[in-house]
Amino acid sequence: MNNLIELNRVWFAFGERPVCEDLSLSVPRGKVSVIMGPSGCGKSTLLNFIGGRLKPQAGEVLVDGVDVSRLNRQGLYKLRKSMGMLFQNSALLTDLSVFDNVAFPVREHTELDERLIRHLTLFKLQMVGLRGARDLKPAQLSGGMARRVALARAIALDPMLVMYDEPFTGLDPISKGVIVKLIREIGDALGMTSLVVTHDVAEGMSIADKVLLLGEGRVISHGSAAEMQASRDPKVRQFIDGQPDGPVAYHYPAKNYLADLVGGDAA
Amino acid sequence: MLGRWTLDNVQRWGRETIFLVHTLIGIPSIFGRFYLVIYQIFAVGVLTLVIILVSGTFVGMVLGLQGYNTLVDFGAESSLGLVVALSLTRELGPVLTALLFAGRAGSALTAEIGLMKATEQLAAMEMMAVDPISRVVAPRFLAGILSMPLLAALFTAVGVWGGHLVGVVLLGVDAGQYWSAMQNGVDFYDDVLNGFVKSVVFGFVVTWIAVFEGYDATPTSEGVSRATTRTVVNASLAVLALDFVLTSLMFE
Numbered sequence: 001m002n003n004l005i006e007l008n009r010v011w012f013a014f015g016e017r018p019v020c021e022d023l024s025l026s027v028p029r030g031k032v033s034v035i036m037g038p039s040g041c042g043k044s045t046l047l048n049f050i051g052g053r054l055k056p057q058a059g060e061v062l063v064d065g066v067d068v069s070r071l072n073r074q075g076l077y078k079l080r081k082s083m084g085m086l087f088q089n090s091a092l093l094t095d096l097s098v099f100d101n102v103a104f105p106v107r108e109h110t111e112l113d114e115r116l117i118r119h120l121t122l123f124k125l126q127m128v129g130l131r132g133a134r135d136l137k138p139a140q141l142s143g144g145m146a147r148r149v150a151l152a153r154a155i156a157l158d159p160m161l162v163m164y165d166e167p168f169t170g171l172d173p174i175s176k177g178v179i180v181k182l183i184r185e186i187g188d189a190l191g192m193t194s195l196v197v198t199h200d201v202a203e204g205m206s207i208a209d210k211v212l213l214l215g216e217g218r219v220i221s222h223g224s225a226a227e228m229q230a231s232r233d234p235k236v237r238q239f240i241d242g243q244p245d246g247p248v249a250y251h252y253p254a255k256n257y258l259a260d261l262v263g264g265d266a267a
Numbered sequence: 268m269l270g271r272w273t274l275d276n277v278q279r280w281g282r283e284t285i286f287l288v289h290t291l292i293g294i295p296s297i298f299g300r301f302y303l304v305i306y307q308i309f310a311v312g313v314l315t316l317v318i319i320l321v322s323g324t325f326v327g328m329v330l331g332l333q334g335y336n337t338l339v340d341f342g343a344e345s346s347l348g349l350v351v352a353l354s355l356t357r358e359l360g361p362v363l364t365a366l367l368f369a370g371r372a373g374s375a376l377t378a379e380i381g382l383m384k385a386t387e388q389l390a391a392m393e394m395m396a397v398d399p400i401s402r403v404v405a406p407r408f409l410a411g412i413l414s415m416p417l418l419a420a421l422f423t424a425v426g427v428w429g430g431h432l433v434g435v436v437l438l439g440v441d442a443g444q445y446w447s448a449m450q451n452g453v454d455f456y457d458d459v460l461n462g463f464v465k466s467v468v469f470g471f472v473v474t475w476i477a478v479f480e481g482y483d484a485t486p487t488s489e490g491v492s493r494a495t496t497r498t499v500v501n502a503s504l505a506v507l508a509l510d511f512v513l514t515s516l517m518f519e
Contacts, residue, residue, distance in 0.1 A: 051394050080396040091391035094383075105395045108402075153395075 037214035084154030144175025293401030312414030327429025351430035380481025415470025
């Protein structure tokens with residue numbers, strides 16, 4: 001089994017609006033995979049399938065050979081202990097200090113001695129360079145720092161999989177660079193599988209072992225970063241080069257402009 | 268229109284009930300970490316003390332004043348202690364404490380849990396395989412149920428003292444008569460215990476509504492503000508309606 005995650009023919013719709021139509025993809029074990037695509041194409045929904053927070057209406061979501069959508073609550077919680085997730089807005093627990101936030105999953109799930117918890121927590125904080133900030137409260141952190149703390153928390157239990165939901169959004173260039181470096185390092189040093197969902201092309205490409213480009217609820221194209229850069233597929237090119245118009249239309253679907261102007265709303 | 272409203276509400280009651288069962292199941296798991304409950308008792312109980320003590324004193328003082336003015340016409344001002352004590356233990360203590368509790372602690376609980384939901388803290392806990400209902404909701408729920416009777420008892424106590432302040436110290440009712448009328452007339456089971464039962468029931472209902480509204484809130488700033496309003500309105504109505512039911516059952 002070289003793939004940690006496999007989605008097979010997944011269908012999902014929010015009400016009337018389809019998000020995934022017959023979506024199949026695979027995420028290789030121990031690598032950094034980056035899922036890219038325009039906003040609203042179901043990237044975050046995908047992470048919710050893998051974390052078991054949403055169930056697809058058809059198809060299967062295999063994580064380490066287990067179909068997530070068929071797990072009961074206990075099975076799901078057991079699986080989640082081996083997953084870490086970095087939320088876009090960090091989602092730190094506001095009533096706990098930085099140290100307690102990182103120690104939180106360890107305290108909840110293990111009976112470890114407080115001295116050992118301290119060692120583990122300081123080790124993770126050292127990795128993200130915030131050992132000195134351990135006594136601060138989340139409200140005192142900048143956006144970039146909060147995300148690093150959330151990252152330390154996501155890897156606190158040494159999970160097999162870390163999911164990043166838009167890890168670069170809203171950060172200054174330096175903080176972005178730090179997160180890029182951390183995702184790469186954590187993947188390599190700790191041997192974790194990383195799944196990054198982003199629409200930042202440059203950052204995504206720079207860390208990816210495998211790129212999956214999503215659009216219209218399907219995988220448009222996938223391959224290594226170099227293969228994507230060299231691609232001639234107009235859909236791939238439009239996204240990578242950031243062209244306003246192309247296969248993904250600039251205009252929201254509407255009736256003929258002239259008819260609209262002349263006819264008024266009655267027409 | 269009416270059908271839609273009915274369906275929405277029935278669904279809501281269903282969610283509310285499932286949520287309650289889920290919370291009650293989560294309660295045993297927090298006895299191992301009782302410090303979570305202690306902290307919440309501080310947040311919902313101790314921080315509500317000031318408003319309870321101040322209001323209790325004033326309510327007692329008003330009772331003393333109004334009671335005296337009415338009783339003195341019949342030369343019955345010696346019963347003032349009894350009037351004050353019975354009104355407080357049976358009705359005003361539990362009911363007013365519950366209303367103040369809903370406004371002070373209930374709204375805070377809803378807003379806190381609602382904001383935790385809006386900032387994805389609850390989702391993050393779920394993804395860390397921590398059940399937010401047993402980790403976040405259950406300690407708050409238990410703390411509310413434990414705090415409410417204590418607050419009601421304190422409200423009643425300072426109310427009796429406030430009545431004494433006006434009746435005895437200011438208006439000159441005999442202190443011995445004030446206390447002995449109270450001692451003779453107030454029955455432990457009929458009055459004190461029934462008042463206690465009321466305060467436990469109100470604590471249960473107010474806290475239940477508060478934590479549910481927070482957990483069920485639409486995760487936006489508007490949603491949290493609506494949920495907070497609903498907590499105060501629904502909890503207050505529930506307290507007043509339940510008080511009538513309980514009174515008619517207890518004091519036939």
